[in-house]
Amino acid sequence: MALKGGIKTENRIQNPNISVDCVLFGFDGENLKVLLIRQKSIGNENGAKLALPGDLVFDNEDLDKAAVRVLEELTSLDNISMYQFHTFGNVNRVKEVKDQEWLRTFRAKPEARVITVGYYSLVNLNEYQPKPASFADKTIWHDAFDVPHLAFDHNEIFKKAFQTLKAEFNTKSRGFELLPEKFTLTQLQTLYEMILNKKLDKRNFRKKFKKEGKLIALDEKQAGVLHKPAQLYKYSK
Amino acid sequence: MALKGGIKTENRIQNPNISVDCVLFGFDGENLKVLLIRQKSIGNENGAKLALPGDLVFDNEDLDKAAVRVLEELTSLDNISMYQFHTFGNVNRVKEVKDQEWLRTFRAKPEARVITVGYYSLVNLNEYQPKPASFADKTIWHDAFDVPHLAFDHNEIFKKAFQTLKAEFNTKSRGFELLPEKFTLTQLQTLYEMILNKKLDKRNFRKKFKKEGKLIALDEKQAGVLHKPAQLYKYSK
Numbered sequence: 426m427a428l429k430g431g432i433k434t435e436n437r438i439q440n441p442n443i444s445v446d447c448v449l450f451g452f453d454g455e456n457l458k459v460l461l462i463r464q465k466s467i468g469n470e471n472g473a474k475l476a477l478p479g480d481l482v483f484d485n486e487d488l489d490k491a492a493v494r495v496l497e498e499l500t501s502l503d504n505i506s507m508y509q510f511h512t513f514g515n516v517n518r519v520k521e522v523k524d525q526e527w528l529r530t531f532r533a534k535p536e537a538r539v540i541t542v543g544y545y546s547l548v549n550l551n552e553y554q555p556k557p558a559s560f561a562d563k564t565i566w567h568d569a570f571d572v573p574h575l576a577f578d579h580n581e582i583f584k585k586a587f588q589t590l591k592a593e594f595n596t597k598s599r600g601f602e603l604l605p606e607k608f609t610l611t612q613l614q615t616l617y618e619m620i621l622n623k624k625l626d627k628r629n630f631r632k633k634f635k636k637e638g639k640l641i642a643l644d645e646k647q648a649g650v651l652h653k654p655a656q657l658y659k660y661s662k
Numbered sequence: 663m664a665l666k667g668g669i670k671t672e673n674r675i676q677n678p679n680i681s682v683d684c685v686l687f688g689f690d691g692e693n694l695k696v697l698l699i700r701q702k703s704i705g706n707e708n709g710a711k712l713a714l715p716g717d718l719v720f721d722n723e724d725l726d727k728a729a730v731r732v733l734e735e736l737t738s739l740d741n742i743s744m745y746q747f748h749t750f751g752n753v754n755r756v757k758e759v760k761d762q763e764w765l766r767t768f769r770a771k772p773e774a775r776v777i778t779v780g781y782y783s784l785v786n787l788n789e790y791q792p793k794p795a796s797f798a799d800k801t802i803w804h805d806a807f808d809v810p811h812l813a814f815d816h817n818e819i820f821k822k823a824f825q826t827l828k829a830e831f832n833t834k835s836r837g838f839e840l841l842p843e844k845f846t847l848t849q850l851q852t853l854y855e856m857i858l859n860k861k862l863d864k865r866n867f868r869k870k871f872k873k874e875g876k877l878i879a880l881d882e883k884q885a886g887v888l889h890k891p892a893q894l895y896k897y898s899k
Binding site for chain 1: 680719722728748829
């Protein structure tokens with residue numbers, strides 16, 4: 426892949442050996458989802474798979490910027506901060522026959538060894554409407570607890586991202602990004618139960634949070650609900 | 663860099679875009695050190711710098727294996743398990759003039775964009791005697807709290823490794839790898855104070871550890887000490 430003359434072209438030269446993959450979690454208030462794309466068909470239905478949004482980085486592009494750019498190019502979601510979590514470099518990670526078939530259509534050097542840097546983030550799903558673009562044929566918010574077979578080593582990448590989410594959920598307070606600005610303790614507990622995939626004791630859960638001082642009780646209650654309106658909180662710091 | 667015929671040669675083909683860098687911490691019972699190499703001189707003293715042990719990965723080599731191999735090639739320390747912690751991919755990370763001078767001697771494609779995958783580990787320094795090899799002229803166990811200017815972006819890599827060490831020290835119980843198999847609570851506290859770089863209260867420290875159940879009290883005491891011999895412990899699980 427020789428360098429071409431114009432600056433514009435030069436800016437878009439892909440490094441054949443380095444990609445990023447994005448694991449975007451979305452919470453809709455009740456369920457935890459992950460954003461997948463369906464690859465564009467290459468005239469052979471077997472060749473197109475579900476996958477994480479991912480692509481090669483440009484040779485003059487920082488990794489963190491590449492993650493944001495690739496997510497936008499494939500799903501039209503822009504300006505989502507992504508956190509790097511792990512790099513995947515097994516020698517045969519893109520060598521499966523069907524993956525190779527697909528790569529021959531979309532990559533200049535389909536046989537090249539590619540290592541991929543994994544990024545994740547989590548958003549309030551109701552605030553984002555993905556639209557497929559580039560080599561994505563479709564975007565899907567898929568149940569994060571029942572992810573189907575994905576292209577390349579994307580199941581492994583997803584699994585590691587989910588482990589990281591669970592680990593960083595508390596230590597880095599990532600979870601609060603999924604809630605509306607003002608939320609009830611029931612919403613907060615539902616979120617924790619979803620991510621950790623287990624029921625939590627209401628009393629202990631509330632005691633723990635009040636003790637940690639991460640919550641600020643507001644002078645406001647829920648509006649427009651049929652049941653007794655609950656106290657609203659916001660996240661401190 | 664075309665593939666050559668023989669398998670042996672093929673095995674050793676470096677990927678020009680992907681490297682690993684190793685941050686090896688060593689604890690000698692009192693001080694925390696980090697293993698540095700001095701690069702071989704290229705006939706111009708300014709060109710040789712202190713650096714972390716690091717090199718390009720082979721095109722058919724998994725990343726985790728590359729980290730272990732590169733550490734051994736440069737420092738003769740073998741079989742040290744390394745933990746991946748972060749990947750560094752700023753566009754200009756190897757573009758400083760002096761770094762470029764050095765790379766022109768040691769790399770086939772010195773101008774290539776290189777991203778590097780950082781690995782770290784920690785060992786009981788007394789059990790390991792590094793010896794320089796390959797393009798390392800010297801190996802140095804350097805005070806981890808006073809690291810000098812290093813080649814490339816190695817100061818940034820070191821800093822991130824140290825942050826990770828502190829964060830994973832407790833959550834992943836990495837610290838116990840630095841202690842002898844049987845240790846005293848004073849040795850354990852010294853280790854914690856070194857890594858966290860602060861004095862800890864003896865009573866609270868001991869209470870916390872006993873509560874966590876990570877320690878097993880042995881039927882043994884220290885031998886060959888002038889003071890009253892202390893109870894020995896080992897790490898549980």
